[in-house]
Each structure stands twice: as C-alpha cells, then as structure tokens.
Amino acid sequence: MKRLTHYQACLVLLASMGVNMGAIAQAHSQAHSAVAPPVQAQKTDPINHLLDRANLHPLDQPAAAANKDSSLGDRALQEGIAFIRQGNVVAAIAAFKQATELDSTSATAYYNLGLALRQDHQLQAAASAFWQATQTNSSFALAYVNLGAVLLEGNNLAQAEAYLDQALALDPTSGIAQYNMGLLQRQKGNPTAALEAFSQAIIYTPAAPEPHYHAGVIYQELGQQNLAKQAFEAAIALDANYPEARYSLGVTLVRLGHSEAAIAQFTRALEILPTFAHAYYAKGLALAELERYSEAKATMQLAVNAYIAEGNSHWAAVAQRQITYLETVQTSS
Template sequence: MRITKIPKGLMIALLAGFSCLSAQPTWADLAVTYRELGIAYRDQGDLPASIAAFQKAVELNPDNLEGQVNLGWTLHLAKRDRRAARVLERAIQSDPYHVKTFNALGIVYLVNHDLAAAVLAHSWASWLDPNNEIAYYNLSLSYQRLHQLPWAIAAAQKAAELEPDNPHPWVALAIAYFDQDDRENAHQAYQQAIALDDRYSDRAFLMYLDEAGFSSEQIERSESVLSSLSGQP
C-alpha cells in the first residue's frame, strides 16, 4: 500500500495521542513512535522530515541501535555522508557485530572515497555474514577503484552468486574484467546484466549507477564496456 504524505500537524497529534495512552509513557516508547514516523517520511521521500524524526528518536533513546542506523542511513540518502559516517561510527561502538550497521557504514565510506575504510567495513561485514551480498558487491567496487582487480573480480563473482537476479554485481564484474583487458569475460558479465534488465543496453540509463555506489569513473567504464559490446568506437 502506498504511503501518503503525513502532514506535520498530524505527526504532532499522533505523538500527543500516544502520550495519552499511558499515564507514564517511557522515552523508549516515544522513540519507537518517532522511528516509525521517520520510516514513513523516508518512504514518501521527505528526507528532511525523516531525519528530524530519527534525530528525535535517538535523543529519546540514544542506546537503541536501530534508531542510530536509521538516522545514519537517511543522512546518507540525503547526501550528508560525512555526518552519516559519524553517526554510524558511534553505532558500531555500541555493537561491533551488527551487520546492517557495517553494511551502511561501508557504503558511506565508499561514496566518500574512503576506500581503505570501505574495504575494512565490508570485509568485517562479510566475515560476520558470509552470505552478505551487499558487502561483497561493495568490496568489488572498492577493490576496482584501488586497482586490485583479482580481488574485485572475486568479490563481484561472490555477490553475483549470492544474488544472481541483481544486475549490479554483473556490471561490477564486467568493469573489473574490462580493466584487466579481459573483454570476453567482461562482455559475458555485462550481457548477464542486460538479460536481467534490458535498460542496461541504454547508455543514458547507466547514469543511474550513481545510486548503486558507482563512481563517475566506474560509470564511464561501464559505458566503455557497453560500447565495446555493441562494436561502437
């Protein structure tokens, strides 16, 4: 069901009504309400309102890891990645074994071009959960930028194995092979991406890869793979 926009006045009314349900509502209870509002705002694309709600949730219950991760991830979606990193770095101090926190933090490091930190975060996340496709996929992007191509290929292959219906790992695998001058395997990997989503045969669509963690250089490399696949100069 599609979530409609929540008016600010309704949010205040909901919170007031919630506080009347119990004679002594706890701060943790109120934090849950703010987290739910933050998720609703984020789902409808209102990132400023979502961030404000998650910030309030963290203020009310600073020890709740879910609130910290939601705040950090939403800051990332709003392209406030330096602040997102600080929030998520505090979160991992609370629980150094929480996979979702390390996934989120690793992605933030990746888009911040903190590649060594991204590798460390995603390596730990993949160790905590060997079936963590997110970690392997982002390791591939990180290693490709670091010109560690055998590791980039191995990580992309693992990500594609874990989530074969996702075209992103196949594109990551294609550009790693392409950088290794292995055009045959690069083309095969890229054709897998096209088979899953034929929009990847459209050069203009590749700009969307920015939302999947690709750098501008990696998007250009993807365009080069597509051009070579179609025989264009």
C-alpha cells in the same frame, strides 16, 4: 529501484580501444585524448545501487519499549519511516534524530538516521550515525556495510576496508558487503580481488545486475572481451534498462568486430537515457567505421549538444573536431 549513483566507471571509448576505425582514426590525435572521461552514473550512487536492491530501507524493527523514553523513541522511529515512505527525507532525518535522542540505545534509530542522511548526501553525518549503530549493536552487519560504503564513497579506503571486513566477518554471505568490497578493491587497483568479491556478490545477490556490470568493466580493462561481453549480457538480462551496461556492451562488441550489433546497444542506451553523451559519441564512431558518414555526423552533433548541456566543453570540442574530420572524409570519398 533507483540506479545509481555517482558511480564513476572508467570506460574506454571506441577510439581508444585499438579498433581500426578506418579514416576517422586519424582524427584522434586532433582530439588530444582518445580516452573518454569517466562515465558518471546517471541515476543515483553506484554504491547505493545494490544497497537499494537488497531492501536496505529503514528498518521497521523497534525493540520492545522498556520505559517511557524508549516508547517515545519508537514512536519517533515510526514517524521517520513514514516520512521516508512519503519521500520526505528532511522530515525523516529530524524524526530519526529525535528517536536517537529519546533512546540512545536504539541501533535501529541510528541506522535509519544514517540511511536518511546518506540519501540526503550528508556523508560525514551518515558515517557518524552508522558508527553509532555499530557501537550500540556490535553484531549489526548492515551497519558495518553502510559505514564502509559511505567511507568508500568519501575515498577513505583504509577505513572502508576495515569496516567491510568486519561486516563480512559477521556475515560472509552478505552480497552487499561483497559488492562494496569489489568496488573498493577495484579502486585500489586489485582487479583479481575485485573480481573475486563481485563473483561472491553474484552468488549471494543473484537478482542484482551491478556486480555483473562491474565485473564486465574489469574484464574490459584487462582486454578479456569475451568475458566482458558475457558479464554485460548478464547484467542486461537482469535489468534491460541499464544504460551503462548497454553502452559498455556496445564498446565490447566494437572491440570484437561487431559494429552493427554495437550500434544497436548504443541506440538502446540512448533510448533509456537520452542525455548519455558518451553513447552518442561512441555510436558516431561506430557509424563512421561502417562508412555511414552522414549518420555519423548527425550522431556526433547530438554528442556535441549533450556535452554542452552537461557543461563538458572539452568533450564537446572533441566531438566537434570529429564532425569536421568526417566532413573532410565524406567529401573526399
């Protein structure tokens, strides 16, 4: 499954967590900020994660042809599905558009068009297509879910919540709807409601690691480190190659005083995603906490390189200042 997203989890790095980082802690004031910037999801969009896992691929369910136009529409629909399977999203969009033009009553065609447009990052057009699907079939719960998710991605929280509520009214057991509702409530600053939604998503989509991960981030922010640890471990049990979960577990382990175990998690995150700049930075701080200064400097230099590669000059400078301070500490020790 594609992971993510452009999901932005406001993860707090070791330096900001009240952890006694020893001598290196004094460098934090030089960095101007101890809080890491939001972690960008590394593979696809967070909202789409669970959608992908829930098998929300183009629907292959054309209605029985009632006339020549609907028969042609079904043919265009099948062509679009074939293009999606081939990875040709542009051609799929054209085919699904043709299907809606040939049969304007096909909710399936509008829904598939919305999925393809969303995959092509055309959010406004995708929202319009999903809305058309709901107008054609008012009981189409997945269309409401996707419409709400697209609006959430576009930061239109009020409308997103309304459509997700409609999806849940139609299907209270929809793990996808519960998951997106959790994301929405977290974005609104309602951690209790978000945790409740994620817990429901876990019940109804037990194979999906993302609800566990997002619940863990909330527990982390609330200072409930043992619960955060359990949530991140549950996410990793479902997907051992989930770099953000590995990173976040490492952060939590440092807060619990387990720096060695944290370093192992940061290392695994970097094996999965070698460009994960924050993981280099966090690992460097954890190594410094253990007074392994040479390793810490080398790792922090990798963080600098990764930040530069992604165009993040601010955090490249922060990491460079940490290196300078580490050199001072190492010389005086």
